[in-house]
Amino acid sequence: MHIFVTGGTGHIGSYIIPDLIAAGHEVTGLARSDESAAAVSALGAKVRRGDISDLDGLKAAAAESDGVIHVAHRQDLLPSSGIDAVAAAELAIMLAYGEALAGTGKPLVVSASIGSPGWENLGRPATEEDPALSGGDKYKGTLRVRNVVETTVVGLAKKGVRSSVVRIPTIAHSTTDAGFLTLLIGLAKEKGVIGYPGDGANLWPAVHARDLASLFRLALEKGSAGKSWHGIEGEGIRFRDLAEAIGSGLGLPAVSIPADVLMLPGYFGFLANLVTLNLPASNLITRQTLGWEPAQPGLLEDLDNGHYFPSADPA
Numbered sequence: 001m002h003i004f005v006t007g008g009t010g011h012i013g014s015y016i017i018p019d020l021i022a023a024g025h026e027v028t029g030l031a032r033s034d035e036s037a038a039a040v041s042a043l044g045a046k047v048r049r050g051d052i053s054d055l056d057g058l059k060a061a062a063a064e065s066d067g068v069i070h071v072a073h074r075q076d077l078l079p080s081s082g083i084d085a086v087a088a089a090e091l092a093i094m095l096a097y098g099e100a101l102a103g104t105g106k107p108l109v110v111s112a113s114i115g116s117p118g119w120e121n122l123g124r125p126a127t128e129e130d131p132a133l134s135g136g137d138k139y140k141g142t143l144r145v146r147n148v149v150e151t152t153v154v155g156l157a158k159k160g161v162r163s164s165v166v167r168i169p170t171i172a173h174s175t176t177d178a179g180f181l182t183l184l185i186g187l188a189k190e191k192g193v194i195g196y197p198g199d200g201a202n203l204w205p206a207v208h209a210r211d212l213a214s215l216f217r218l219a220l221e222k223g224s225a226g227k228s229w230h231g232i233e234g235e236g237i238r239f240r241d242l243a244e245a246i247g248s249g250l251g252l253p254a255v256s257i258p259a260d261v262l263m264l265p266g267y268f269g270f271l272a273n274l275v276t277l278n279l280p281a282s283n284l285i286t287r288q289t290l291g292w293e294p295a296q297p298g299l300l301e302d303l304d305n306g307h308y309f310p311s312a313d314p315a
Contacts, residue, residue, distance in 0.1 A: 004028050012111070015213035028047070048061055055096040056096075067162075067220050083145055087149060095152065102160055103160035106161065109220050113150075113168065119133070127230075127281070128229060128285040132228075154226050155226075164226065170205075170274070172208070173209065173302045177308075180274075188246055193254070195243065201238055202238070205237075208298075208302065218291065234298070236280045
């Protein structure tokens with residue numbers, strides 16, 4: 001298959017492209033700069049110059065391909081226009097793909113979030129069959145407004161698109177990770193301790209970036225239309241266990257930060273609203289349906305490998 005990939009030079013995309021090529025697919029990656037074009041070429045893919053703000057360009061690329069994997073995001077809008085503008089721009093992208101792929105049965109696989117805002121009170125692990133909760137005016141300015149992107153992608157199945165979403169966790173770890181986990185490590189270095197909220201019993205899902213890449217490919221190759229898949233290595237990891245692993249790697253103590261409106265922001269800053277989330281989830285349907293089995297080191301094992309802590313090595 002000839003696959004069009006956006007976000008191919010990002011953390012996850014840079015694993016998706018090689019995985020697709022290794023499986024025998026031809027890949028074209030979107031690149032908006034010379035630097036990105038060089039990176040896409042280095043991964044073994046063809047280059048299509050353009051930008052995800054160019055909806056006509058995205059429609060043309062989708063129509064010319066046998067399938068699309070979209071993992072790019074309009075985070076550039078966040079500082080100036082906020083989350084509502086990000087959601088609106090990404091919704092327009094999904095509708096553009098829908099126009100290009102309607103009635104073709106071609107696959108469209110898009111990244112979503114494992115912690116769909118509003119799931120915190122399910123009282124059980126979230127499953128692939130739990131829908132993203134609706135947003136609307138009531139939730140303007142919150143992460144929940146982005147749920148419309150997932151519901152729109154899933155809804156494209158009714159228009160003859162083999163569309164699905166891969167829900168990914170906050171932590172996708174690897175030797176090239178520069179995401180949330182590195183923020184926690186940087187915070188620990190700054191504070192001299194690694195904190196966890198309250199008793200740290202809240203569960204956070206995680207996955208290795210290579211395992212996530214293989215899931216995107218399997219969803220593309222054989223996933224049914226209108227489905228959601230869970231790209232997680234297990235039900236979740238206690239935040240305290242995560243903090244203690246980081247502390248071990250840095251040689252710093254892990255300490256409880258009282259879960260109140262003063263202490264949490266005092267340590268975690270803008271991350272305070274995230275670290276208290278309890279997001280247990282199951283990947284059973286994904287594994288049974290797609291035959292996906294995480295094969296890379298788990299999060300705690302990966303932290304123990306040492307590549308997250310080069311500065312902690314003795315001089």
